[in-house]
Amino acid sequence: MKQWVIHAWDAKNAVEHRLSVRPRHLACASELKQNGNFVIGGAMLNEEGQMIGSTMIVQFETEAELQSWLNREPYIVEKVWETYQVFPYRVAQVE
Numbered sequence: 001m002k003q004w005v006i007h008a009w010d011a012k013n014a015v016e017h018r019l020s021v022r023p024r025h026l027a028c029a030s031e032l033k034q035n036g037n038f039v040i041g042g043a044m045l046n047e048e049g050q051m052i053g054s055t056m057i058v059q060f061e062t063e064a065e066l067q068s069w070l071n072r073e074p075y076i077v078e079k080v081w082e083t084y085q086v087f088p089y090r091v092a093q094v095e
Contacts, residue, residue: 001059003039003091004066008075008084009053017080018051024074032058032069039091054081057089 010018032038041056054075060066066086075081 001036001061002063002066003057003059003089004086005089006056006058006084006086007044007053008055008081009044010051010080011082014080014082015050017078018075021074021078021080024078025080028069028072028074029056037065037069057091 029038029041037058037060039057039059041054041058043051044053044055046052058066058069060069070076070086076084
């Protein structure tokens with residue numbers, strides 16, 4: 001499978017909005033995990049420990065599958081993430 005890393009930054013003052021959308025986002029991530037598409041992910045934090053964005057590593061067979069997920073990701077659809085970038089990625093196989 002091809003892997004990608006997503007770096008996403010929340011809209012300004014999005015903490016309350018993020019928390020209201022978070023259950024749908026986590027349900028989507030859980031579905032990705034069950035399907036073998038979620039590698040790792042979590043919130044990026046500022047110095048005060050507040051969530052300001054996210055980083056995720058995901059894997060899909062095709063870029064079309066990646067795009068299909070991006071098109072329905074709640075943090076994108078509901079505009080929690082103001083901007084995001086997607087980069088091809090490869091998790092290191094460390095023994």
